[in-house]
Amino acid sequence: MNQNTPRALRLxxxxxxRRNVGKSSLLNAITRQQVAIVSALAGTTTDPVEKPMELLPVGPVxxxxTAGIDDSGVVGDLRVAKTREVFERTDLGIIVSDGEWGAYEESIAAALAERQTPVIVVLNKSDLGAPPEATLARLAELRLPSVRTAAAKRDDPLxxxxxxxxxxxxxHAPEDFISNPDIVADLVGPGQMAVLVxxxxxxxxxxxxxxxxxxxIRDLLDNDAWCMVVKERELRTALDQLKRPPKLVVTDSQAFLKVAADTPPEVPLTSFSILFxxxxxxxxxxTLGALAIDTLKAGDRVxxxxxxAHHPIAEDIGRVKIxxxxxxxxxxxxxxxxVAGRDYPEDLSPxxxxxxxxxxxxxxxxMLNRILKAKAAGVPITNYGLTIAFSLGIFERALQPFPAxxxxxxEARREQGRAGRVVGEATGEAKGKELTGKEMA
Amino acid sequence: MNQNTPRALRLxxxxxxRRNVGKSSLLNAITRQQVAIVSALAGTTTDPVEKPMELLPVGPVxxxxTAGIDDSGVVGDLRVAKTREVFERTDLGIIVSDGEWGAYEESIAAALAERQTPVIVVLNKSDLGAPPEATLARLAELRLPSVRTAAAKRDDPLxxxxxxxxxxxxxHAPEDFISNPDIVADLVGPGQMAVLVxxxxxxxxxxxxxxxxxxxIRDLLDNDAWCMVVKERELRTALDQLKRPPKLVVTDSQAFLKVAADTPPEVPLTSFSILFxxxxxxxxxxTLGALAIDTLKAGDRVxxxxxxAHHPIAEDIGRVKIxxxxxxxxxxxxxxxxVAGRDYPEDLSPxxxxxxxxxxxxxxxxMLNRILKAKAAGVPITNYGLTIAFSLGIFERALQPFPAxxxxxxEARREQGRAGRVVGEATGEAKGKELTGKEMA
Structure with missing residues (x-):
């Protein structure tokens, strides 16, 4: 999904x-850690403000x-209707508190529980002191998960x-939103064809x-699309037999160069690794993690x-080729x-x-939790196919189908430029530049 | 594989x-139980006689x-060379004996053992009495498997x-010959395309x-062919986008009628079940087993x-549809x-x-051993897809790609005709005819 994701598919x-618990600064703190383009929709005073964004690593949210829905005494009819409407379309509720937990918070929690909507409690302003014991006891009683934030602290993003x-x-988000429903079918519509190499x-x-x-293959069939499955050597002959070019070519990363050469430039091309x-x-x-490849120096640990945990073979991609x-x-x-399987280091900092x-x-x-662990450690993370595409100088073409x-x-490349660093195109020429992992994430 | 199977691929x-142990009557007995077309190649007196045939259920053999290579005393140079040549190209040796086991049999067994060629000993003429204890003891010592036959008995094929x-x-045949190497690639050559529905x-x-x-899919790729994978609903649109018709259309049996309607008559069509x-x-x-469907009567056991042993679902093909x-x-x-899994009845006769x-x-x-058990019990055996194709009246078209x-x-239909029975085309009109399972097998 990209920034054009229909609103309904976003989480x-x-x-x-309540007022002054830091809802706005929380949202700002989240926003300033995101690279994706965020456009706030201005609302009227009673309308909630909506911020669509690409929340890393969750996806489109x-x-x-609900600035307009607070505890300010008498609630007019209009406001009640607005409030109900927000409850109805909330997939995941965040209740922000500065430590206090009273009738207002209870009523929000009850309204969400009634709709079986999952809830996260954010105990904000944690830099000003620990939350009251009574609040923590009540949250435990309600079995509500909580997180402590200090959203107004701008100096320490981690x-x-x-x-x-x-x-x-x-x-805590509903599984439907975390499990991306589409592998490739959103790129190849009903009645259209993909070529899988x-x-x-x-x-x-x-x-x-x-x-x-x-x-x-199954994802395409499920969505009334179809595919041609072909080896890289026969790709050109196979494409020649089609009256119309395919909607998309997907290749195994290891055949990227050959497939790029044999796929007409106007046909979108990507890899299974990028889809995955x-x-x-x-x-x-x-994608941003892959940019860190340019910052690697001899002696660095990867x-x-x-x-x-499959049995490694002679030309194993992870053990030998990468x-x-x-x-x-x-x-x-x-x-x-x-490392393989569950055997993942606790300490990623080296x-x-x-x-x-x-x-x-x-x-x-x-996988998202592994990505978040990497972010927490300030270490960029990428995957096999993105690494291959980046090393081969084919990164931009392979990302074309994914606008976000x-x-x-x-944007990251432009910022590198603004920072006064010499940044090459992703052509394999840009090596040893001084970018830190943190800037990447 | 069919009767045009290259000689080298046959077992x-x-x-x-020795002379008079019944080699010819053994071969005749095997031959007369086969339905496939057998053409004996006449040899000179010193040339071995070769009989290519479709040996049920092994396949092309x-x-x-080696009538010319017997124990007749002095062996000329030509004969020695011929003998060696036969040993060299034998994948499985059958030593026929009338019970005697002497220097001649030992030398044949040694020559085959030297080439690591598997051996079966046929103790023929078993109707004339049990083989000598000494022979059985020696075979046990040599760890040679043996089978008792009465090849000259024409009255009791079972x-x-x-x-x-x-x-x-x-x-005992080498695994390479028993495991058919091709699923579909022998029907769709390098540079050609199949459509899989x-x-x-x-x-x-x-x-x-x-x-x-x-x-x-994998079998096609392994052989430098490729495929289009499509649902039955999109098949017609997909075929329309090809400049040339595919070499073969393979469908899931359950979509046979729809796919047959949408596949041009000149394009060969079969099903995954038939391939399998x-x-x-x-x-x-x-195939012959499926003909027995016409002989079923109310009350018969199937x-x-x-x-x-998968978990059955509502519209399970084996439990509900068939x-x-x-x-x-x-x-x-x-x-x-x-029945499912290993749970296969010992007594198939009901x-x-x-x-x-x-x-x-x-x-x-x-699977071949299950087919042989069915033959031993005189019960015709077929598979899901063949049953569906037969019931749908699409049998002949689906068998076109398989000449044997x-x-x-x-041939079986013609024999039914000769037997004076009214035999319909396999169009679903022919029901309740009096064919016995034995005639089918």
């Missing part, structure tokens, strides 16, 4: 709270700031609790296709993480740590970059 | 034995009858031991494709057998027994028909 997060709030959103190499399990390929970054992880975060390509790109020796597999055997929540990720990438 | 079975020999051939119904596992679909009957079972046997279709076709109530699943989770040996199966079907 609607209602923000409730709509924050509904210490203001916003990252914890993002974790909580991932953990499936190289058969030593890694391809005998007699099978790998899960992302099967899931992509979006489907199982967060494409915007992992974490390669795989979701499944380390080799990164080493060549950086032009110096890197220190690689390779790493300059995390390169994760596509995570096809993970659910999205699991492309915009974030272009 | 070469060398038949060795070439029997090499009691002459030939079925045991077929079992032994399935069990994959309906998405309640049985389709969420987010996946079923194994035969995935394996067919060939790949995992024996298409000729299972065994439905599934390889995997029983419903067969009942409609027969026009009376049938008694169904449904059944008039066995309808097996495609067996995609079995290896071929396992089609020829066997046409």
């Amino acid at each position: 609607h997060i209602g923000i409730f709270g 709509l924050f509904i700031d 210490g203001d609790g916003i990252l914890d709030l993002r974790h909580a959103i991932v953990d 499936v190289p058969i190499d030593k890694e391809a399990p005998k007699g099978r296709l790998i899960l992302p390929q099967v899931q992509s 970054s979006r489907f199982k992880g967060d494409l915007v975060s992992q 974490l390669i993480a795989e979701a499944c 380390p080799r390509w990164l080493t060549q790109y950086v032009g110096g020796k890197l220190e690689f740590t390779i 790493f300059k970059l995390i390169v994760h597999c596509g995570g096809c055997t993970f659910n999205r929540k699991e 990720a492309l915009a974030a990438y272009v | 070469h079975i060398g038949i060795f034995g 070439l029997f090499i009858d 009691g002459d031991g030939i079925l045991d020999l077929r079992h032994a051939i399935v069990d 994959v309906p998405i119904d309640k049985e389709a596992p969420k987010g996946r494709l079923i194994l035969p679909q995935v394996q067919s 009957s060939r790949f995992k079972g024996d298409l000729v046997s299972q 065994l439905i057998a599934e390889a995997c 029983p419903r279709w067969l009942t409609q076709y027969v026009g009376g109530k049938l008694e169904f027994t449904i 059944f008039k028909l066995i309808v097996h699943c495609g067996g995609c989770t079995f290896n071929r040996k396992e 199966a089609l020829a066997a079907y046409v």
